Amino acid sequence: MEIQSAYQEELEKLEHTSAWIDRKLSELQSVPRYFGDNLTEQVLDSIRETARHNLSGATDEPYFGRLDFKEPKDASSRQLYIGKFGVDHDTSGEPLVIDWRAPVASLFYSFTGGEGPASYEAPDGEIEGLVYLKRNLVIRKQILQRVVDTYDRNSDSPAVTDEFLLYRLGENKDNKLRDIVSTIQAEQDKIIRSAKNTALVIQGVAGSGKTTVALHRLAYLLYQYREQIRAERMIILAPNRMFLDYISSVLPELGVGHIQQTTFEDWALETLADRITLADESDRRARWFAYGGEKPVIDDEAPGRFKGSLRFMQAIRGALADFERCFVPESDFEPWPGAKCSADKMREWFHEEYRHYPLMKRKERVEGRIKRWLEMELNETRDPNVRKERKKKATQKLKTFWKTWPDDTPFAFYRSLFPNSAREDGASSRTLGDLTIPAQVAEESVLAFRKNKVYPEDLAPMMLIYNGLYGIDGDRTFDHVVIDEAQDFSPFQVALLNNHVKSGSFTILGDMSQGIHAYKGIRSWDEFLSLFEADDRAYFTMERSYRSTMEIIRFANAVLANGIPDAMQAVPVFRSGEKVKMLCHDRKRRTDTIVRALRKLESGPASTIAVIGRTEQECKQLHTALLHEDISATLIDAQRQKYEGGLSVVPVHLAKGLEFDAVILIDADEEHYGANEHDAKLMYVGCTRALHDLWVMYAGKPSSLIAGTDDEFVKHIEA
Numbered sequence: 001m002e003i004q005s006a007y008q009e010e011l012e013k014l015e016h017t018s019a020w021i022d023r024k025l026s027e028l029q030s031v032p033r034y035f036g037d038n039l040t041e042q043v044l045d046s047i048r049e050t051a052r053h054n055l056s057g058a059t060d061e062p063y064f065g066r067l068d069f070k071e072p073k074d075a076s077s078r079q080l081y082i083g084k085f086g087v088d089h090d091t092s093g094e095p096l097v098i099d100w101r102a103p104v105a106s107l108f109y110s111f112t113g114g115e116g117p118a119s120y121e122a123p124d125g126e127i128e129g130l131v132y133l134k135r136n137l138v139i140r141k142q143i144l145q146r147v148v149d150t151y152d153r154n155s156d157s158p159a160v161t162d163e164f165l166l167y168r169l170g171e172n173k174d175n176k177l178r179d180i181v182s183t184i185q186a187e188q189d190k191i192i193r194s195a196k197n198t199a200l201v202i203q204g205v206a207g208s209g210k211t212t213v214a215l216h217r218l219a220y221l222l223y224q225y226r227e228q229i230r231a232e233r234m235i236i237l238a239p240n241r242m243f244l245d246y247i248s249s250v251l252p253e254l255g256v257g258h259i260q261q262t263t264f265e266d267w268a269l270e271t272l273a274d275r276i277t278l279a280d281e282s283d284r285r286a287r288w289f290a291y292g293g294e295k296p297v298i299d300d301e302a303p304g305r306f307k308g309s310l311r312f313m314q315a316i317r318g319a320l321a322d323f324e325r326c327f328v329p330e331s332d333f334e335p336w337p338g339a340k341c342s343a344d345k346m347r348e349w350f351h352e353e354y355r356h357y358p359l360m361k362r363k364e365r366v367e368g369r370i371k372r373w374l375e376m377e378l379n380e381t382r383d384p385n386v387r388k389e390r391k392k393k394a395t396q397k398l399k400t401f402w403k404t405w406p407d408d409t410p411f412a413f414y415r416s417l418f419p420n421s422a423r424e425d426g427a428s429s430r431t432l433g434d435l436t437i438p439a440q441v442a443e444e445s446v447l448a449f450r451k452n453k454v455y456p457e458d459l460a461p462m463m464l465i466y467n468g469l470y471g472i473d474g475d476r477t478f479d480h481v482v483i484d485e486a487q488d489f490s491p492f493q494v495a496l497l498n499n500h501v502k503s504g505s506f507t508i509l510g511d512m513s514q515g516i517h518a519y520k521g522i523r524s525w526d527e528f529l530s531l532f533e534a535d536d537r538a539y540f541t542m543e544r545s546y547r548s549t550m551e552i553i554r555f556a557n558a559v560l561a562n563g564i565p566d567a568m569q570a571v572p573v574f575r576s577g578e579k580v581k582m583l584c585h586d587r588k589r590r591t592d593t594i595v596r597a598l599r600k601l602e603s604g605p606a607s608t609i610a611v612i613g614r615t616e617q618e619c620k621q622l623h624t625a626l627l628h629e630d631i632s633a634t635l636i637d638a639q640r641q642k643y644e645g646g647l648s649v650v651p652v653h654l655a656k657g658l659e660f661d662a663v664i665l666i667d668a669d670e671e672h673y674g675a676n677e678h679d680a681k682l683m684y685v686g687c688t689r690a691l692h693d694l695w696v697m698y699a700g701k702p703s704s705l706i707a708g709t710d711d712e713f714v715k716h717i718e719a
């Protein structure tokens, strides 16, 4: 079919669909909402409300794709229009627009050309047929802007599968991550549509769409399992508030609301409302992200690694078990001579009758039981004066007796596992069984605890203790948990979360090559995979990178390979752009060179630009220097809550997860980026933030991470 006639055909179809949607929507809007008690009316109202929601969502861009599919039983192929919201047809029953999450819509994503049959998984089993046409459509505010056929069985010309994707990838970005429903790729679709009760672990290169895919997966799960799961019971755990702000548009764009989005720290602190606050980590960060000199040693004794380990978790479980065993004190309760509630009895209640409850609940139950026992004993006292006197004394005695029972808060309990003094020998054999707390960990912890402060790695242990004491109530259980940037999570955190999620329903995603927080993160995905049974987990890799041009990806790959020879290399989609610009400048003219590059970029098409520096301190100084040059940029520091877009100055370790049309990576010299794994990961993160344009600047000797990068994708320019 020729483009002109295809366009005409689609124009007519769009007019028809839009008119139908507008008419139907206004009909529905004229029906008042029902708030009465009649069940049938309530159901009808809810159906109307869903239809109103879908039709409003579909008004401006009713669909983005068309697939002509013929099953063997059909005489001719059916035209399936795929959109963000399903729209049912009134009379024929054939949907006017099919929701992108519906089983048949998966064909649109999984079919990548070829003469052979295609199939999809319907509720009643696999359905096979032939695809005749796959067409992408761009509609904005009911206006048809673009028609691209990516497959046509009746055409002689070969399929242009990637044309539409490249068109989308070439667009500039604003300050928010966007949905990708119209261009989801087959390997991404597979992950999005994976079964609910599986712990998915995804290793994906920078820009492979991990975050985006995880968000689409949530929308898919809500659609596919709508009877079993609720949005309020799903949670996304991301590294910081600014990142959450950056991704906050995707779910509303997909018509999904109410999913909890937070950081692990905020989630835990909400529960541990226990007078504790997080210790300031700026010194730690400064030490870890400083350049040159010796890096702090990262072994399994480092605080984050140690406290995030499963052996520490086992030790805490052991301490909780000891606590439980000795919970009921040895002494009987004897309110007056001759009346005795024995310790044995109380132990029986505590350890047997109430064993299914968490510890503090058991304590509450035993207390109620003692009070009832006391009432009965008092009732047997005939003389009212004696009874009165006994009651008074017994109440007093019970109060005193009750004080001998444990009343620990999670913090008090956790703190008691550490030595009392920072100078004391780190070993704490009493409560932690065989496990010795390394001296440096004990020292740092004790100093913080004294000020009622804890480190982020203390939160998972404290949550485990909290759960042992108070249990996990319904409000804290989830139908699904997403962990983004999971390479920075610990096995303890994931194991803890597993207690909060039903049926191990997880999406865990990250990139080991971006593991710049090695002092707390994992070394291999096996550390998480081993937490789940083989049948309950799945591991995916995403190797194609969609964010950056081919030149930028090849450059970033070279940087990574120079620092970590066996790291997974990103495979670029064939989107060619400008070469990476390498610029050697005079040390004294650093600001001047950056300003000139910025002025050049600002006069070009880029709408988001970042200058990526090495440390927070250096970025702060540069930010001030730029202000003196009348260049106003947003300084991204660890406290920032919102990502504004426009021009940003950002230290490389805080750029993770973000993306910009153009990036200027400054100070790419030998001093700032050494030839080691850590610096290679940092520089890799920095380079892979750029979508279309990457500038790399240095004074003096270039870092050996960028030495020898190929002229095929690098252009050396004069400062």
Ligand SMILES: Nc1ncnc2c1ncn2[C@@H]1O[C@H](COP(=O)(O)OP(=O)(O)OP(=O)(O)O)[C@@H](O)[C@H]1O
Binding pocket: 165, 168, 169, 177, 178, 179, 180, 183, 184, 185, 188, 204, 205, 206, 207, 208, 209, 210, 211, 212, 213, 511, 514, 546, 547, 656, 657, 658, 659, 688
């Ligand atoms: N199928 C796709 N179609 C269009 N754009 C895509 C597709 N997949 C990913 N992208 C785009 O690629 C960019 C990177 O996506 P995303 O941030 O989700 O990747 P990531 O793997 O989480 O990256 P990183 O690990 O580097 O933070 C985004 O701009 C996203 O919109």
